[in-house]
Amino acid sequence: MIAETVCSAVSAAGLGIAAVTAYRKRLLTAARIAAYALVPLGLVLTGVVDWLAGTAFSPTAWAGFGLLGLSWVLFATTRTVERRRGGTRKERRAARAAERDAVAPAAPAPSLGRGGTSPATRPPAQPRGDDDFSDIEAILKKHGI
Structure with missing residues:
Protein backbone atom coordinates (compact mmCIF):
# COMPACT_ATOMS: atom_id res chain seq x y z
CA MET A 1 0.00 0.00 0.00
CA ILE A 2 2.78 2.43 0.87
CA ALA A 3 4.73 1.50 -2.26
CA GLU A 4 1.76 2.36 -4.48
CA THR A 5 1.37 5.72 -2.76
CA VAL A 6 5.06 6.54 -3.14
CA CYS A 7 5.06 5.55 -6.82
CA SER A 8 1.98 7.66 -7.48
CA ALA A 9 3.55 10.65 -5.74
CA VAL A 10 6.77 10.26 -7.74
CA SER A 11 4.76 10.12 -10.97
CA ALA A 12 2.75 13.22 -10.03
CA ALA A 13 5.93 15.14 -9.16
CA GLY A 14 7.58 14.06 -12.41
CA LEU A 15 4.58 15.15 -14.47
CA GLY A 16 4.64 18.51 -12.67
CA ILE A 17 8.30 18.96 -13.55
CA ALA A 18 7.52 17.99 -17.15
CA ALA A 19 4.77 20.63 -17.27
CA VAL A 20 7.14 23.33 -16.01
CA THR A 21 9.76 22.24 -18.55
CA ALA A 22 7.21 22.34 -21.37
CA TYR A 23 6.15 25.85 -20.25
CA ARG A 24 9.79 26.91 -20.77
CA LYS A 25 9.54 25.74 -24.41
CA ARG A 26 11.81 22.71 -23.93
CA LEU A 27 9.31 20.26 -25.35
CA LEU A 28 11.69 17.38 -26.13
CA THR A 29 13.08 17.41 -22.61
CA ALA A 30 9.55 17.72 -21.18
CA ALA A 31 8.41 14.67 -23.16
CA ARG A 32 11.39 12.66 -21.88
CA ILE A 33 10.67 13.68 -18.27
CA ALA A 34 7.01 12.75 -18.68
CA ALA A 35 8.01 9.35 -20.05
CA TYR A 36 10.20 8.69 -17.00
CA ALA A 37 7.48 9.97 -14.68
CA LEU A 38 4.89 7.55 -16.06
CA VAL A 39 7.05 4.45 -15.42
CA PRO A 40 6.34 4.15 -11.64
CA LEU A 41 2.61 4.58 -12.22
CA GLY A 42 2.69 1.91 -14.93
CA LEU A 43 4.51 -0.47 -12.58
CA VAL A 44 1.84 0.06 -9.92
CA LEU A 45 -1.00 -0.56 -12.36
CA THR A 46 0.55 -3.77 -13.73
CA GLY A 47 1.11 -5.25 -10.27
CA VAL A 48 4.90 -5.33 -10.48
CA VAL A 49 5.22 -3.22 -7.34
CA ASP A 50 3.17 -5.72 -5.32
CA TRP A 51 5.31 -8.56 -6.61
CA LEU A 52 8.53 -6.67 -5.81
CA ALA A 53 7.31 -5.79 -2.32
CA GLY A 54 6.43 -9.44 -1.70
CA THR A 55 9.79 -10.56 -3.03
CA ALA A 56 11.84 -7.98 -1.15
CA PHE A 57 10.67 -9.26 2.23
CA SER A 58 10.76 -12.97 1.45
CA ALA A 102 53.66 -29.50 -37.12
CA VAL A 103 57.02 -29.43 -35.34
CA ALA A 104 58.13 -33.00 -35.98
CA PRO A 105 56.42 -34.55 -38.99
CA ALA A 106 56.47 -38.32 -39.10
CA ALA A 107 59.76 -39.46 -40.59
CA PRO A 108 59.90 -42.61 -42.71
CA ALA A 109 61.18 -45.65 -40.93
CA PRO A 110 64.96 -45.90 -41.34
CA SER A 111 66.09 -48.80 -43.42
CA LEU A 112 69.15 -50.78 -42.61
CA GLY A 113 71.87 -50.19 -45.14
CA ARG A 114 74.63 -52.57 -46.20
CA GLY A 115 76.61 -52.05 -43.06
CA GLY A 116 73.64 -52.90 -40.87
CA THR A 117 73.43 -49.45 -39.28
CA SER A 118 70.71 -46.92 -39.47
CA PRO A 119 71.29 -43.24 -39.97
CA ALA A 120 71.89 -41.68 -36.58
CA THR A 121 70.51 -38.24 -37.30
CA ARG A 122 67.94 -36.73 -39.57
CA PRO A 123 68.99 -34.05 -42.01
CA PRO A 124 68.47 -30.55 -40.55
CA ALA A 125 65.44 -28.60 -41.67
CA GLN A 126 66.15 -26.36 -44.63
CA PRO A 127 65.47 -22.66 -44.15
CA ARG A 128 62.46 -21.52 -46.09
CA GLY A 129 63.98 -18.29 -47.34
CA ASP A 130 61.22 -16.07 -48.72
CA ASP A 131 58.49 -18.24 -47.21
CA ASP A 132 59.36 -16.93 -43.72
CA PHE A 133 57.43 -13.74 -44.40
CA SER A 134 54.64 -15.15 -46.57
CA ASP A 135 52.12 -15.17 -43.72
CA ILE A 136 52.97 -11.58 -42.83
CA GLU A 137 52.63 -10.56 -46.48
CA ALA A 138 49.24 -12.24 -46.63
CA ILE A 139 48.03 -10.29 -43.58
CA LEU A 140 49.30 -7.00 -45.02
CA LYS A 141 47.64 -7.70 -48.38
CA LYS A 142 44.40 -8.56 -46.61
CA HIS A 143 44.41 -5.12 -44.95
CA GLY A 144 45.43 -3.37 -48.17
CA ILE A 145 48.91 -2.37 -47.03
Missing part, protein backbone atom coordinates in the same frame (compact mmCIF):
# COMPACT_ATOMS: atom_id res chain seq x y z
CA PRO A 59 13.74 -14.96 2.82
CA THR A 60 13.09 -17.70 0.26
CA ALA A 61 13.33 -15.21 -2.58
CA TRP A 62 16.60 -13.82 -1.20
CA ALA A 63 18.01 -17.34 -0.92
CA GLY A 64 17.05 -17.89 -4.56
CA PHE A 65 18.75 -14.65 -5.59
CA GLY A 66 21.83 -15.70 -3.62
CA LEU A 67 21.95 -19.05 -5.41
CA LEU A 68 21.55 -17.33 -8.78
CA GLY A 69 24.42 -14.99 -7.89
CA LEU A 70 26.60 -17.91 -6.81
CA SER A 71 25.79 -19.70 -10.04
CA TRP A 72 26.78 -16.63 -12.06
CA VAL A 73 30.08 -16.30 -10.15
CA LEU A 74 30.89 -19.96 -10.82
CA PHE A 75 30.13 -19.61 -14.53
CA ALA A 76 32.24 -16.46 -14.80
CA THR A 77 35.15 -17.99 -12.88
CA THR A 78 35.24 -21.19 -14.90
CA ARG A 79 35.05 -19.23 -18.15
CA THR A 80 37.91 -16.97 -17.06
CA VAL A 81 40.08 -19.94 -16.08
CA GLU A 82 39.22 -21.69 -19.33
CA ARG A 83 40.28 -18.65 -21.35
CA ARG A 84 43.56 -18.32 -19.48
CA ARG A 85 44.41 -21.97 -20.01
CA GLY A 86 43.54 -21.83 -23.68
CA GLY A 87 40.25 -23.69 -23.88
CA THR A 88 38.82 -26.91 -22.58
CA ARG A 89 40.91 -29.97 -21.86
CA LYS A 90 39.84 -31.53 -25.14
CA GLU A 91 40.82 -28.38 -27.07
CA ARG A 92 44.21 -28.17 -25.34
CA ARG A 93 44.91 -31.83 -26.11
CA ALA A 94 44.03 -31.29 -29.78
CA ALA A 95 46.23 -28.17 -29.92
CA ARG A 96 49.20 -30.05 -28.43
CA ALA A 97 48.75 -32.86 -30.94
CA ALA A 98 48.57 -30.40 -33.83
CA GLU A 99 51.66 -28.60 -32.55
CA ARG A 100 53.54 -31.87 -32.17
CA ASP A 101 52.62 -32.87 -35.73
Whole structure:
Protein backbone atom coordinates (compact mmCIF):
# COMPACT_ATOMS: atom_id res chain seq x y z
CA MET A 1 0.00 0.00 0.00
CA ILE A 2 2.78 2.43 0.87
CA ALA A 3 4.73 1.50 -2.26
CA GLU A 4 1.76 2.36 -4.48
CA THR A 5 1.37 5.72 -2.76
CA VAL A 6 5.06 6.54 -3.14
CA CYS A 7 5.06 5.55 -6.82
CA SER A 8 1.98 7.66 -7.48
CA ALA A 9 3.55 10.65 -5.74
CA VAL A 10 6.77 10.26 -7.74
CA SER A 11 4.76 10.12 -10.97
CA ALA A 12 2.75 13.22 -10.03
CA ALA A 13 5.93 15.14 -9.16
CA GLY A 14 7.58 14.06 -12.41
CA LEU A 15 4.58 15.15 -14.47
CA GLY A 16 4.64 18.51 -12.67
CA ILE A 17 8.30 18.96 -13.55
CA ALA A 18 7.52 17.99 -17.15
CA ALA A 19 4.77 20.63 -17.27
CA VAL A 20 7.14 23.33 -16.01
CA THR A 21 9.76 22.24 -18.55
CA ALA A 22 7.21 22.34 -21.37
CA TYR A 23 6.15 25.85 -20.25
CA ARG A 24 9.79 26.91 -20.77
CA LYS A 25 9.54 25.74 -24.41
CA ARG A 26 11.81 22.71 -23.93
CA LEU A 27 9.31 20.26 -25.35
CA LEU A 28 11.69 17.38 -26.13
CA THR A 29 13.08 17.41 -22.61
CA ALA A 30 9.55 17.72 -21.18
CA ALA A 31 8.41 14.67 -23.16
CA ARG A 32 11.39 12.66 -21.88
CA ILE A 33 10.67 13.68 -18.27
CA ALA A 34 7.01 12.75 -18.68
CA ALA A 35 8.01 9.35 -20.05
CA TYR A 36 10.20 8.69 -17.00
CA ALA A 37 7.48 9.97 -14.68
CA LEU A 38 4.89 7.55 -16.06
CA VAL A 39 7.05 4.45 -15.42
CA PRO A 40 6.34 4.15 -11.64
CA LEU A 41 2.61 4.58 -12.22
CA GLY A 42 2.69 1.91 -14.93
CA LEU A 43 4.51 -0.47 -12.58
CA VAL A 44 1.84 0.06 -9.92
CA LEU A 45 -1.00 -0.56 -12.36
CA THR A 46 0.55 -3.77 -13.73
CA GLY A 47 1.11 -5.25 -10.27
CA VAL A 48 4.90 -5.33 -10.48
CA VAL A 49 5.22 -3.22 -7.34
CA ASP A 50 3.17 -5.72 -5.32
CA TRP A 51 5.31 -8.56 -6.61
CA LEU A 52 8.53 -6.67 -5.81
CA ALA A 53 7.31 -5.79 -2.32
CA GLY A 54 6.43 -9.44 -1.70
CA THR A 55 9.79 -10.56 -3.03
CA ALA A 56 11.84 -7.98 -1.15
CA PHE A 57 10.67 -9.26 2.23
CA SER A 58 10.76 -12.97 1.45
CA PRO A 59 13.74 -14.96 2.82
CA THR A 60 13.09 -17.70 0.26
CA ALA A 61 13.33 -15.21 -2.58
CA TRP A 62 16.60 -13.82 -1.20
CA ALA A 63 18.01 -17.34 -0.92
CA GLY A 64 17.05 -17.89 -4.56
CA PHE A 65 18.75 -14.65 -5.59
CA GLY A 66 21.83 -15.70 -3.62
CA LEU A 67 21.95 -19.05 -5.41
CA LEU A 68 21.55 -17.33 -8.78
CA GLY A 69 24.42 -14.99 -7.89
CA LEU A 70 26.60 -17.91 -6.81
CA SER A 71 25.79 -19.70 -10.04
CA TRP A 72 26.78 -16.63 -12.06
CA VAL A 73 30.08 -16.30 -10.15
CA LEU A 74 30.89 -19.96 -10.82
CA PHE A 75 30.13 -19.61 -14.53
CA ALA A 76 32.24 -16.46 -14.80
CA THR A 77 35.15 -17.99 -12.88
CA THR A 78 35.24 -21.19 -14.90
CA ARG A 79 35.05 -19.23 -18.15
CA THR A 80 37.91 -16.97 -17.06
CA VAL A 81 40.08 -19.94 -16.08
CA GLU A 82 39.22 -21.69 -19.33
CA ARG A 83 40.28 -18.65 -21.35
CA ARG A 84 43.56 -18.32 -19.48
CA ARG A 85 44.41 -21.97 -20.01
CA GLY A 86 43.54 -21.83 -23.68
CA GLY A 87 40.25 -23.69 -23.88
CA THR A 88 38.82 -26.91 -22.58
CA ARG A 89 40.91 -29.97 -21.86
CA LYS A 90 39.84 -31.53 -25.14
CA GLU A 91 40.82 -28.38 -27.07
CA ARG A 92 44.21 -28.17 -25.34
CA ARG A 93 44.91 -31.83 -26.11
CA ALA A 94 44.03 -31.29 -29.78
CA ALA A 95 46.23 -28.17 -29.92
CA ARG A 96 49.20 -30.05 -28.43
CA ALA A 97 48.75 -32.86 -30.94
CA ALA A 98 48.57 -30.40 -33.83
CA GLU A 99 51.66 -28.60 -32.55
CA ARG A 100 53.54 -31.87 -32.17
CA ASP A 101 52.62 -32.87 -35.73
CA ALA A 102 53.66 -29.50 -37.12
CA VAL A 103 57.02 -29.43 -35.34
CA ALA A 104 58.13 -33.00 -35.98
CA PRO A 105 56.42 -34.55 -38.99
CA ALA A 106 56.47 -38.32 -39.10
CA ALA A 107 59.76 -39.46 -40.59
CA PRO A 108 59.90 -42.61 -42.71
CA ALA A 109 61.18 -45.65 -40.93
CA PRO A 110 64.96 -45.90 -41.34
CA SER A 111 66.09 -48.80 -43.42
CA LEU A 112 69.15 -50.78 -42.61
CA GLY A 113 71.87 -50.19 -45.14
CA ARG A 114 74.63 -52.57 -46.20
CA GLY A 115 76.61 -52.05 -43.06
CA GLY A 116 73.64 -52.90 -40.87
CA THR A 117 73.43 -49.45 -39.28
CA SER A 118 70.71 -46.92 -39.47
CA PRO A 119 71.29 -43.24 -39.97
CA ALA A 120 71.89 -41.68 -36.58
CA THR A 121 70.51 -38.24 -37.30
CA ARG A 122 67.94 -36.73 -39.57
CA PRO A 123 68.99 -34.05 -42.01
CA PRO A 124 68.47 -30.55 -40.55
CA ALA A 125 65.44 -28.60 -41.67
CA GLN A 126 66.15 -26.36 -44.63
CA PRO A 127 65.47 -22.66 -44.15
CA ARG A 128 62.46 -21.52 -46.09
CA GLY A 129 63.98 -18.29 -47.34
CA ASP A 130 61.22 -16.07 -48.72
CA ASP A 131 58.49 -18.24 -47.21
CA ASP A 132 59.36 -16.93 -43.72
CA PHE A 133 57.43 -13.74 -44.40
CA SER A 134 54.64 -15.15 -46.57
CA ASP A 135 52.12 -15.17 -43.72
CA ILE A 136 52.97 -11.58 -42.83
CA GLU A 137 52.63 -10.56 -46.48
CA ALA A 138 49.24 -12.24 -46.63
CA ILE A 139 48.03 -10.29 -43.58
CA LEU A 140 49.30 -7.00 -45.02
CA LYS A 141 47.64 -7.70 -48.38
CA LYS A 142 44.40 -8.56 -46.61
CA HIS A 143 44.41 -5.12 -44.95
CA GLY A 144 45.43 -3.37 -48.17
CA ILE A 145 48.91 -2.37 -47.03
